[in-house]
Amino acid sequence: MALRIVIDEREKKSQIPEFLRKENININFAHLPVADYIISNDVAVERKTISDLINSIFDGRIFIQCSELIEHYQKPLILLEGNLHDLINSNDIPEKYKIMDRIPLIFEALSRIVIDYGIPIINVPSPEYSTKMLVTLAKKTKNNDNNGPLLKRIRKGNNLYKQQLSVLSSLPGVGNKLALKMLTKFGNPINVINASVAELSLIPGFGQARAKKVRQILDTVYTNNQSHHYQKTLDVEKNII
Structure with missing residues (x-):
């Protein structure tokens, strides 16, 4: 059976x-x-081009998608098409420097996807290779039954609430559990952002060191000198993705 x-x-x-x-x-x-391709009742694939991935990192969408993937599928994965280095070396100069300035944020997000959410990221060069990967996954799982994957009844939750959690959990050292505690204590993200080190330290499990780090991230003024530093280190980092 096919x-x-x-x-x-x-x-x-x-x-x-x-x-x-x-x-x-x-x-x-x-x-x-949830997901772009359902391979079996347990395996779901979110496909993203490198541009899609970066945009979803910048707007926080990726973490909402990851939360939904692990909520509804036991073995989700992300299929990533393209190469960050090639995108940076494109002719779109403004976009190039925008990405270069945010390389640490991109790597931090990729680390969170793999470590915090437990979702593997498979990098392929093109749609043809995405297809080969999807076929391989289907053969590996054998679709789990003779009829192939079944559609699940999935009701989308409160996206605003998930976006608030995503914003807070993107702060350094703050995962989903601490983000929920922050939102519970302060009511909304703006109150969290305005909170002092002492107030943040009162959150169970947060601690003063983490509170100081968060305030440093929120309070430090951005300088254009950062982009020059990333240009120098780009050749070292280009093979990571």
Whole structure:
């Protein structure tokens, strides 16, 4: 029996559905509230180009997506197409320096995805290789049953609340659990941002050292000198992604 993959409607414009057909994969389109490709009842894949990933890091969307992935699937993963170094060396100069200035933020986010959420990131160069990876996953899982993956009834939660948690959990040393404690104590992110070291230290499990680090991040004035430093270290970092 042929393998089957369920694909989110928004992926129709990509090349992958057609590539999957050529691999004799039965595909079904559906409005998926979580993930882009459902491989089995346990395995779901979020596909992102490198530009998509960076944009979702900057606006905090990626952490909401990660939370939803681990909530509904036992073995989620992120399929990342492209290379950060190639994107930085593109002709879009403003975008290039915007990314260079935020390289530490990007690496921090990638670390959080893998360590805090436990979601592996598989890097591939192109849609063709994304297709090969999806086919391999489908064969590996054998779709878990003869009928392939089943669609789950997933109700989206309060996105505003998740976005608030995402904003707070992106602070250094603050994961989802501490972010929830911060939101519970202060009511909203702006009150957290305005809180003193002493007030932050009162949060159970937070501590004075973490509170000082958070205040340092929030209070330090940005300087353009940072971009020159990242330009010098770029060649060292380019092979990380």
